[in-house]
Amino acid sequence: MERFLGGCRPALQECIRSRRDVHVVLGNEACDLxxxxxxxALAYFLAKVSPEPRAAFIPVLNIPRADFPLRTESTFLFKEQRLPESAIIFRDEIDLLALHQAGLLSLTLVDHHVLPSQDAGLEETVVEVIDHRPLEQGRGPSCRITSELVGSCATLVTEKIFQGRVEVLDQTTAALLHGxxxxxxxxxAPEAGKVTPKDVRFASLLEYKFPDLPPRGVIFEALQNAKFDVSGLTTEQMLRKDLKAVSGKDVVIALSSVYVTLQDFLRRPAVEQDLCAFCRQRGYDALVVMAISFNxxxxxxxxxxxxxxxxxxxxxxCQSLEDSSNPSLSLSPLESPHPTLRAYTQGNATASRKKVLPIVKDFLRDCGTMQPCRKTRAEPANASPGRADSRPLERGAAGRKDPPKSQRLGDDLLGDEDTHLPPTPMNSLVDECPLDQGLPKLSAEAVFEKFNRIAVARSCEDSPEKK
Ligand SMILES: [Mn+2]
Structure with missing residues (x-):
């Protein structure tokens, strides 16, 4: 894998120079692990087994390189497998449209199957799709489609490799897929509602073929910890990692979850200047920092x-957060080093951002008519023209009184989709397959919430009064 990756950029340049075909394998815009x-893994496999030696198979991570540090579980696993980040090609380093216009591009989509509207021009280049979400969009007969509701798209890629020439699989690629x-x-864990028999089968096959792979529990814990490990991030990156913004008539308020104690966060050097710059650059009038930590x-x-x-x-x-009764946040003031910052302990530890966001929205609605949410991605707000405009209004109008399940799923989607997640096709962001519980799994906050839920469910099971 390492050698393959190292050869990708030169191969791409050579293809462009000599006008040879480029086959790009593209993940979704959330770019989770x-x-x-x-x-x-799929580009590596195709490169190894392809009968056309003249084409280059290039994996492309569908985010700008600058956003990669925020995917801490990916940076962790790649570092552990000694994959040099510099060799990876990111979306802002390859002009797919130009390649297509030159007649050189074919595209395989993995872990999604609907191109976002800004990539509509690439539609006719899609020759293959491998996804683990229900298909929302059909494709012409010339496009091969692998679609199966399993826990991980990596399972389907692993299956493809085992069905093809499994001997090309190396230890690094196996470790990436396995993790x-x-x-x-x-x-x-069946109780998490994600795993299917096929996931188990291919994880086991990988373990059988590569006995040196770490035990599941070990790699799981390491990746899970990496997901929350923000120690290597700048303050700006920390704030960007799990960010959501809502706006009222003239006011934009952002909420950011950070995975350290507030005390640690506020002790970061120049934190006040960083907060100021962050808000100014993004046009936020106020920023609610929600700190989560574990004892x-x-x-x-x-x-x-x-x-x-x-x-x-x-x-x-502050007043509206302090006064909130649905839910009550049980805030008690903490000392703050800066007057621009008001700090609190949040006694109600179950009130996640999902619960706090409606309080802020109500506040904004009381300030004036609800306006569309601003895009809060790292990229400029041109990524999804017209898209964000109607949704928050719909959501505001829909109210929150126990809507039907489908709508709640939609709510969850909307809830997180306008955050750091770009306007990826719905399929790659909503966990709407029956195995999931409707939580977008890509933000650390969502993962945290899910775990919380499992923990609560377990403690209910365990508690004697319930039995
Ligand atoms: Mn996936």
Missing amino acids: DSAVSAL TIVLDCVNM EQNDPSRQLAVYSQQGALQTAV
């Missing part, structure tokens, strides 16, 4: 801070 590994399947399937017993604790340069706005936001 599954997408990244599926793209790498991804184990992470996506929540350590193959030795793995109990979560939460703190919250409200940052704003506008004193009146800060006071009003």
Whole structure:
């Protein structure tokens, strides 16, 4: 794998120079570990077995390179497998449309199957799709489709390799696929509702063929920890990792989950300047920082801070959070090093951002008519023209009184989709397959919530009064 990756960029350049075919394997725009590994492993496999030696098979991670550090589980696994990040080709380093216009591009989509609207021009280049979500969109007969509701797209890629020439599979690629399947399937725990018999089968086959692979529990814990490990990130990256913004008539408020204690966060050097720059660059009037951390017993604790340069706005936001009764956040003030920051301990540790967001929305609605959410991705807000415009209004209008399941799934999607997740096709972001519980699994906050839910369910099972 390492050698294959190292050869990709030169091969791409050579193809462009000599006008030879380029076959790109492209993951989805959320670029979670599954997408990244599926793209790498499938391109590697195709390169090894392809009868046309003249074409180059290039895996492309569907995010700008600058966003990769935020995918901490991917950076962790790649580092562990000694894959040089510099060799990986990111979406902002290859002009797919130009390749297509030159008649050189074919595209395989992994871990998604609907191109986002801004990639509509690439539609006719898609020759193959491998996805583990229900198909939303048919394709012409010339496009090969592998679609199966399993826990991880990496399972389907592994199956393809085992059905083809499994002897080309190397230890590194096997470790990438194995780690991804184990992470996506929540350590193959049936109670998490992700794993299918096929996931188990191919994880086991990988283990059988590569006995040196780490035990599932070990790699799962390492990847899970990496997901929350923000120690290597800058303050700006930390704030960007799990970010969501909502706007009222003239006010934009962002909520960011950070995975350290608030005290640690506020001790970061120049944190106030960083917050100021962050808000200014993105046009936020206020930023709610939600800190989540775990003690030795793995109990979560939460703190919250409200940052704003506008004193009146800060006071009003704080007031609405303090006064909230549905749910009550049980806030008690903490000392803060800066007047622009009001800090609290959040006594109600179960109130995740999903619960706090509606409070902020209500606040904004009281301030004026609800306006569309701003895009909060790292990229400029041109990525999905017209798309964000109607949805928050719909959501606001729909109200929150126990809508039907489908709508709740949609709510969950909307809830997280306008965050750091780009306007990826629905299929690759919503866990709408029957195995899932409707939680977008890509943000650390969502994962945290899911685990919380499992823990709660377990403690209910265990508790004697319930039995
Ligand atoms: Mn996936």
